[in-house]
Amino acid sequence: MAKPQSAADLRKQIAEHQANLVRLGEAWGQQVVDALDDADRATIARLKSMLDDLSYRRNTAEGAEQLEAIRKKLEQIRLKAYRKAERKLREEASGLMANEVKWARRILLAFLGYRFLRGKTATPRSTSTDDAELADTWITEYATARIPDASSISAPASRKSGKSSSFDAETIFPEKIPDAISAAEQKRIVRNAVIQDKSWAGWWTHTADADVQRIAETVNQGINEGWSIDQITARVMGTRAGEFADGTLSTNRARVRNMARTICSGIANEAKDAFYRENSDVCIGVEWLDTLDGRTCRHCASLSRKRWKTDEPHPVPPVHPNCRCVLLPVTPVSDSADEQRPAAKADFMAEARRAYEKKHPGKKWEELAESTRKKYYYDAIHDYEKRTGGPAFELVSGGMSFKExxxxxMTEQQRKDWLGPERYKLYRKGLKFDDFISPWPLPGMTVKQLKALDLESFEK
Incomplete structure (x- = not known):
């Protein structure tokens, strides 16, 4: 019989699952790019043909009609490719939701105090288990406070370890917790769920429209400025010298990959959140888990370790492109054991940027492909360990928030890298961490309040 997995195993599995979701998002992006490849070739061929037949008169109604006709022809080609990719990924989204719900179920059962054997057998952990044994069970280290009931869902400022006396693990049986969400919920997620600021359909419409518009603007500029056909198509397609990364189509591909990563993460997290809500009898809330390193943005840092009841409004990751955060379930026994999680000892992305700019003066870090930036990032981690002789990450309290x-x-260099030069100057002058992050949700404002704030700012 397999040995029950420990809290450290759970921590590792959560991190690996998030990393695999990022990989899946990249794969989705590649699928859309592959669908656009044929459209790119057709776009250039059609564009050359239309420009060759064009008799254009600048700043006339006839000229405007000609530009609009070109845009519509290009739009037909581009939208056909996007529709093809959207249908394929919509099918994959159903499979992704099913998988995420099964994953969320395992996490929820783990947070309810169950041990897992080969992922099949579950046995409840008795609430009378002593602290030494608790440390070896598959209990989360991520929650931040003892939660005896749903009324105390808000996470306190500091973590406390203890046992909940109001929960009996023997009364919860795994077979009573479903491993799927309703078909209605699945349809709602794909049709109506807002991922960042757009629905699934909204993302595709927005990305396709922006794709066509960028090409049309490049063509319009070229025609109006008297470029040759080759010059216009080179601006659209990119140049061989620039490895075709300097054209409008390259920009479109980058936006497509961003969209795919976003909707992949959004669909996955919406499915997990729906599962937690449908099982609110045992999942009393959710908690925002961020990553303790310099890549965590100020928005995610402001949400770090916050908790909400499952039935109250709360944000669902991703809140920005490439967001690595995840919502975890909160249960009455979530806080039975202290554990640890890794924290970066340097801002390795900032270190990577400095190393690149030192090696390639004059070149811009932002223009590097994501895969190249990641390579420099991992190189920076290895360089740190080689230089210091110690690990790049240290284990800290599992309940540590980003503010803590x-x-x-954080070292002073890390704080400077995370805040940026100007904010760091303000921090050194006395501003605190909370002064650099926005509260959630953003408070409402009236015209009267705006006027008062404006007057106050002018008086300073």
Whole structure:
């Protein structure tokens, strides 16, 4: 019989699952790019043909009609490719939701105190288990406070370890917790769920429209400025010298990959959130888990370790492209054991950027492909370990928030890298961590309040 997995195993599985979701998002992006490849060739061929037949008169109604006719022809080609990719990924989205719900179920059962054997057998952990044994069970290290009931869902400022006396693990049986969400919920997620600021359909419409518009603007500029056909198509397609990364189509591909990563993460997290809500009898809330390193943005840092009841409004990752955060379930026994999680000892992305700019003066870090930036990132981690002789990450309290990480673990260089030069100057002058992050949700404002704030700012 297999040995029950520990809290450290759970921590590792959560991190690996998030990394695999990123890989899946990249694969989705590649699928859309592959669908656009044929459209790119057709776009250039059609564009050359239309420009060759064009008799254009600048700043006339007839000229405007000609430009619009070109845009519509290009739009037909581009939208056909997007529709093909959207249908394929919509089918994959159903499979992704099913998988994420099964994953969320395992996590929820783990947070309810169950041990897993080969992923099949579950046995409840008794609430009388002593602290030493708790440390070896598959209990989360991520929650931040003892939660005896749903009324105390808000996470306190500091973590407390203890046992909940109001919960009996023997009364919860795994077979009573479904491993799927309703078909209605699945349809709602794909049709109506807002991922960042757009629905599934909204993302595809927005990305396709922006794709066509960027090409049309490049063509319009070229025609109006008297470029040759070759010059116009080179601006659209990119040049061989620039490895075709300097054209409008390259920009479109980058936006497509961003869209795919976003909707992949959004669909996955919406499915998990729906599962937690449908099982609110045992999942009393959700908690925002971020990553303790310099890549965590100020928005995610403001949400770090916050908790909400399952039935109250709360954000669902991703809140920005490439968001690595995840919502975890909160249960009455979530906080039975203290554990640890890794925290970066340097801002390795900032270190990577400095190393690249030192090696390639005059070149811009932002223009590097994502895969190249990641390579420099991992190189920076290895360089740190080689230079210091120690690990790049240290284990800290599992309940540590990003604010605590900033105030107690980060070095001054890390704080400067995370805040940026100007904010760091303000921090050194006395501003605190909370002064650099926005509260959630953003408070409402009236015209009267705006006027008062404006007057106050002018008086300073």
């Amino acid at each position: 990480y900033f105030e107690t673990v």
